[in-house]
Amino acid sequence: MPIESPFHPQTAKRCKSLRWKDWSGYYAVCAYDTYAEREYFALRHSAGLMDVTPLYKYDVCGADAEDFLTHVMARDIRKLADGQVSYCCWCDEAGKLLDDGTVWRFSKDRFRVTAAEPCLAWFFENAHGFEVSLSDVTDRIATASLQGPTSRDILKQACGGKIEGLRFFRMTPVSIDGFEAIVTRTGYTGDLGFEIWVDNEHAPRLWDVLSEAGKPYGLLPTGLDALDVARVEAGFIMNGVDYYSANHCLIESRKSTPYESGLGWTVHLDREPFIGQSALRAEKYRGPDRRFVGLEIDWDEFEALFAKHRLPPEVCSAAWRDPKPIYNLKGQHVGHATSGAWSPTLKKNLALATVQASHAKIGAELRFEVTVEYVRHTVKAVVVKKPFFDPERKRA
Amino acid sequence: MSTSNRYDVIVIGGGHNGLICAAYLAKAGRKVLVLERRHVLGGAAVTEELYPGFKFSVCSYVVSLFRPHIIRDLELAKHGFDLIPLECSHLPLPDGDSLCRWADAHETRREIARFSARDAEIYPEFGLAMSKLSHFVKAMIDSPAPDPASLNPRELANLLRLGGQLKELGPDLMHLQMRLLTMSAVDFLDLWFESDILKAPMSVSGIIGTFLGVRSPGTAYVLLHHYMGEIDGAFRSWGFSRGGTGQVSMACARAAQSYGAEIRTECSVDRVLLKNASACGVVLENGDEIFAQTVVSGVDPQRTFFGFVGEENLDPEFAAQIRRYKLRGSSAKVNYAVDKLPMFGRTENDLHLRGDIAIAPSIAYLEKAYDQAKYGDFSDRPYLNIVIPSLVDPTVAPPGKHIVSCFVQYAPYKIKEGPEHWPKRSDALGDTVTDTIEEYCPGFRDSILFRQVLTPWDLEQEFGLTEGNIFHGELSQEQLLFQRPAAGWARYRTPISNLWMCGSGTHPGGGIMGAPGELAAKTMLGGGGV
Numbered sequence: 001m002p003i004e005s006p007f008h009p010q011t012a013k014r015c016k017s018l019r020w021k022d023w024s025g026y027y028a029v030c031a032y033d034t035y036a037e038r039e040y041f042a043l044r045h046s047a048g049l050m051d052v053t054p055l056y057k058y059d060v061c062g063a064d065a066e067d068f069l070t071h072v073m074a075r076d077i078r079k080l081a082d083g084q085v086s087y088c089c090w091c092d093e094a095g096k097l098l099d100d101g102t103v104w105r106f107s108k109d110r111f112r113v114t115a116a117e118p119c120l121a122w123f124f125e126n127a128h129g130f131e132v133s134l135s136d137v138t139d140r141i142a143t144a145s146l147q148g149p150t151s152r153d154i155l156k157q158a159c160g161g162k163i164e165g166l167r168f169f170r171m172t173p174v175s176i177d178g179f180e181a182i183v184t185r186t187g188y189t190g191d192l193g194f195e196i197w198v199d200n201e202h203a204p205r206l207w208d209v210l211s212e213a214g215k216p217y218g219l220l221p222t223g224l225d226a227l228d229v230a231r232v233e234a235g236f237i238m239n240g241v242d243y244y245s246a247n248h249c250l251i252e253s254r255k256s257t258p259y260e261s262g263l264g265w266t267v268h269l270d271r272e273p274f275i276g277q278s279a280l281r282a283e284k285y286r287g288p289d290r291r292f293v294g295l296e297i298d299w300d301e302f303e304a305l306f307a308k309h310r311l312p313p314e315v316c317s318a319a320w321r322d323p324k325p326i327y328n329l330k331g332q333h334v335g336h337a338t339s340g341a342w343s344p345t346l347k348k349n350l351a352l353a354t355v356q357a358s359h360a361k362i363g364a365e366l367r368f369e370v371t372v373e374y375v376r377h378t379v380k381a382v383v384v385k386k387p388f389f390d391p392e393r394k395r396a
Numbered sequence: 397m398s399t400s401n402r403y404d405v406i407v408i409g410g411g412h413n414g415l416i417c418a419a420y421l422a423k424a425g426r427k428v429l430v431l432e433r434r435h436v437l438g439g440a441a442v443t444e445e446l447y448p449g450f451k452f453s454v455c456s457y458v459v460s461l462f463r464p465h466i467i468r469d470l471e472l473a474k475h476g477f478d479l480i481p482l483e484c485s486h487l488p489l490p491d492g493d494s495l496c497r498w499a500d501a502h503e504t505r506r507e508i509a510r511f512s513a514r515d516a517e518i519y520p521e522f523g524l525a526m527s528k529l530s531h532f533v534k535a536m537i538d539s540p541a542p543d544p545a546s547l548n549p550r551e552l553a554n555l556l557r558l559g560g561q562l563k564e565l566g567p568d569l570m571h572l573q574m575r576l577l578t579m580s581a582v583d584f585l586d587l588w589f590e591s592d593i594l595k596a597p598m599s600v601s602g603i604i605g606t607f608l609g610v611r612s613p614g615t616a617y618v619l620l621h622h623y624m625g626e627i628d629g630a631f632r633s634w635g636f637s638r639g640g641t642g643q644v645s646m647a648c649a650r651a652a653q654s655y656g657a658e659i660r661t662e663c664s665v666d667r668v669l670l671k672n673a674s675a676c677g678v679v680l681e682n683g684d685e686i687f688a689q690t691v692v693s694g695v696d697p698q699r700t701f702f703g704f705v706g707e708e709n710l711d712p713e714f715a716a717q718i719r720r721y722k723l724r725g726s727s728a729k730v731n732y733a734v735d736k737l738p739m740f741g742r743t744e745n746d747l748h749l750r751g752d753i754a755i756a757p758s759i760a761y762l763e764k765a766y767d768q769a770k771y772g773d774f775s776d777r778p779y780l781n782i783v784i785p786s787l788v789d790p791t792v793a794p795p796g797k798h799i800v801s802c803f804v805q806y807a808p809y810k811i812k813e814g815p816e817h818w819p820k821r822s823d824a825l826g827d828t829v830t831d832t833i834e835e836y837c838p839g840f841r842d843s844i845l846f847r848q849v850l851t852p853w854d855l856e857q858e859f860g861l862t863e864g865n866i867f868h869g870e871l872s873q874e875q876l877l878f879q880r881p882a883a884g885w886a887r888y889r890t891p892i893s894n895l896w897m898c899g900s901g902t903h904p905g906g907g908i909m910g911a912p913g914e915l916a917a918k919t920m921l922g923g924g925g926v
């Protein structure tokens with residue numbers, strides 16, 4: 001049975017739909033409402049408040065903390081400044097992805113790592129010879145994600161003007177209603193947004209303070225269904241959906257590398273040895289076999305296909321995660337789409353897919369499988385740039 | 397003549413249709429200039445900060461039929477186009493009760509059942525029938541009007557295609573479609589429902605922007621036209637535009653500029669320059685002349701032909717048709733800035749205010765409102781369509797404060813004193829609206845920080861809408877399709893060569909839809925117009 005997050009008393013009261021799921025062993029709200037639509041639009045037009053406590057959180061401290069992380073992460077952690085947060089991935093010796101998450105630098109000897117999956121054991125295995133202490137703080141720290149165009153205004157009401165100047169992927173300690181919190185300008189929506197990290201005991205109060213401050217700014221509690229659509233629009237890859245951690249793969253072909261997964265930009269190769277370095281170098285030289293791309297499914301063809309059956313085009317109201325095959329124009333199987341959504345903002349039908357590198361160029365035309373009246377068809381899908389949706393306010 | 401003073405195309409009017417037309421033409425490589433009379437772009441889809449901190453959608457207030465493919469073609473989302481769907485339709489009643497129709501079918505059924513258990517069950521059936529019918533309408537909206545007089549085989553094929561689609565509806569629905577063309581909105585709804593409380597707010601879709609009553613023949617068809625937006629499943633296309641409806645226009649303008657179009661505001665066109673009965677440019681009010689191969693007018697047909705071209709340059713038969721074209725403005729707009737949310741009958745939360753709120757408590761109420769208008773007065777208890785966009789879009793009002801936008805019908809352009817007397821009646825109209833709302837929301841009057849009243853006269857004088865008609869001409873059946881704005885001239889072309897039209901006065905008509913602008917541009921590009 002999942003357990004309750006420290007925000008549970010607050011979220012349960014509001015979750016009128018009774019729609020929950022298990023997220024890393026915690027109860028997590030899918031949608032507070034019958035439909036996630038209102039929550040999605042709050043994320044894009046005003047703000048949404050989400051309980052993202054189930055993210056794994058590790059504190060990494062000690063004289064060698066920086067060297068240790070530089071050794072395990074594909075990114076060169078020594079480049080981080082105090083107060084900076086960085087998006088990273090980490091790989092096994094073969095250069096295959098294990099997970100992705102963030103690394104925060106408080107100071108040279110104090111860091112925090114967030115991850116989608118448990119990775120403490122792997123960190124321990126690789127900590128030999130480093131003077132570093134590792135602790136799992138997942139169950140001690142509650143996290144609220146406040147995302148959307150009015151999130152900054154709301155946070156300012158809750159913790160003062162300090163937040164005003166906080167830059168993208170930076171963090172700052174703040175005091176909210178008498179307790180301490182850390183605010184990071186991060187999130188999974190590809191929009192202006194913040195995450196607020198507090199000791200469990202303060203979680204209910206944090207939720208209430210933010211809800212109250214958010215009232216005049218259109219804040220809504222938001223579940224994972226809405227987040228999922230925003231996540232696809234932002235073009236973010238998701239562990240367990242768009243790729244699998246090498247730790248869990250029974251067969252080689254299921255594993256992925258950062259270059260295949262669109263995370264090449266987070267790999268810093270030219271430096272002292274780190275885990276997976278030589279394999280990654282070789283792959284970079286060779287070029288990856290597959291690539292993670294954004295697809296735009298041609299609406300006119302899609303609509304015409306349904307019209308043939310005298311049906312209006314049907315798109316799921318939520319994001320989907322059941323993989324679908326991708327074909328080239330000759331009908332050969334060249335990849336798979338792993339998630340997607342109808343974007344209410346862009347009015348486009350989007351998918352994230354892994355395809356053979358030769359079909360991954362922007363503008364490449366592929367075929368996407370669609371089932372209408374129980375029969376399989378394909379429609380045109382074009383490789384387009386990610387993020388699909390990238391508002392200026394995200395970084396402003 | 398300097399080269400910078402020569403364009404491939406001049407678009408008169410920076411309404412959303414003119415801007416969309418300009419964007420498509422510029423995207424196709426044409427050198428395009430848009431001339432807008434006002435200091436802001438958007439025409440009737442405009443946002444203005446009339447009172448500090450409050451950004452009003454001055455005229456149009458919800459986006460309904462905007463064509464989604466235009467959003468994709470012109471990458472409007474990138475340029476700031478952003479819609480927030482309406483949650484519900486709320487009908488407060490004088491006795492304090494109310495009917496709220498939601499996106500959630502079960503919730504709506506329970507609501508309607510409080511008034512009629514039978515209607516509650518029929519309601520989704522009605523929706524299904526309308527959705528099948530509007531499928532037919534949709535096909536018409538997305539292509540230029542078929543021309544029944546033409547012997548061109550392609551035209552005939554088009555007509556047959558539409559006819560064919562009609563057949564596909566099956567005998568029952570086809571019969572219904574035929575009846576839709578001639579019935580009144582109320583008669584049509586009577587076929588389905590028994591409860592006045594349901595029929596009254598549904599019937600008003602048939603009269604918006606027309607000088608007709610809910611019992612006038614032909615209004616059923618207009619109902620369908622409007623209904624389409626509500627049931628376009630994949631898009632939920634009734635929505636608030638983030639930042640006000642002006643953002644729709646601004647997104648179109650930015651798209652046009654990104655393709656190289658030039659846009660000038662505070663440039664009022666006085667007339668179209670003619671050479672050998674063919675358009676070759678425009679003369680501005682300040683006397684400047686600008687030349688172009690082609691001129692497109694996004695302004696209504698009467699202003700275009702009688703204002704810009706001049707009756708002396710028109711064929712009398714055509715002039716007579718344009719003169720007959722019905723504008724007959726019948727509505728007004730009152731915008732408020734308030735410091736307290738008007739609750740309209742329900743106090744448990746504000747969800748029922750996140751859609752549109754109709755003051756249309758009964759069919760008799762609507763008929764009475766129309767009767768007064770017939771005799772040249774505004775209704776002393778008008779039909780109101782109210783939205784509070786600040787509830788879902790915090791960018792348009794300061795925190796805790798709200799915009800209350802009221803569409804008012806009937807306020808006839810031709811009041812008995814004569815339209816030019818409207819300025820003297822403006823405050824009285826505003827007070828009528830305030831008093832009407834006060835009846836449903838005691839205390840509303842005291843919450844008002846600012847009020848703007850736009851009478852039909854103001855709509856004409858300030859926004860260039862002849863006779864204050866919000867759609868550049870009634871969307872009545874005889875003014876749609878191949879008859880908009882005149883029989884034989886529904887393909888954006890005009891009798892003046894090199895002069896085209898692209899505004900709401902052309903097929904498929906008014907509303908923030910973008911289709912006239914898009915189809916005009918495509919027709920021009922396809923037909924060698926530019």
Ligand SMILES: Cc1cc2nc3c(=O)[nH]c(=O)nc-3n(C[C@H](O)[C@H](O)[C@H](O)COP(=O)(O)OP(=O)(O)OC[C@H]3O[C@@H](n4cnc5c(N)ncnc54)[C@H](O)[C@@H]3O)c2cc1C
Nearest residue numbers: 409411412413433439440456457458665860900906907908
């Ligand atoms: C009060 C009101 C409420 C409405 N509500 C809605 C609604 O909620 N939803 C909806 O979908 N539709 C609504 N409508 C209708 C909709 O707004 C219009 O049909 C649509 O915006 C018209 O767009 P357009 O581009 O065709 O013309 P317009 O927007 O009228 O554009 C014409 C432009 O030409 C300019 N112009 C005029 N004369 C000259 C000149 N001499 N020189 C240069 N420029 C000139 C005008 O200033 C204007 O900018 C409403 C309209 C009104 C007035």
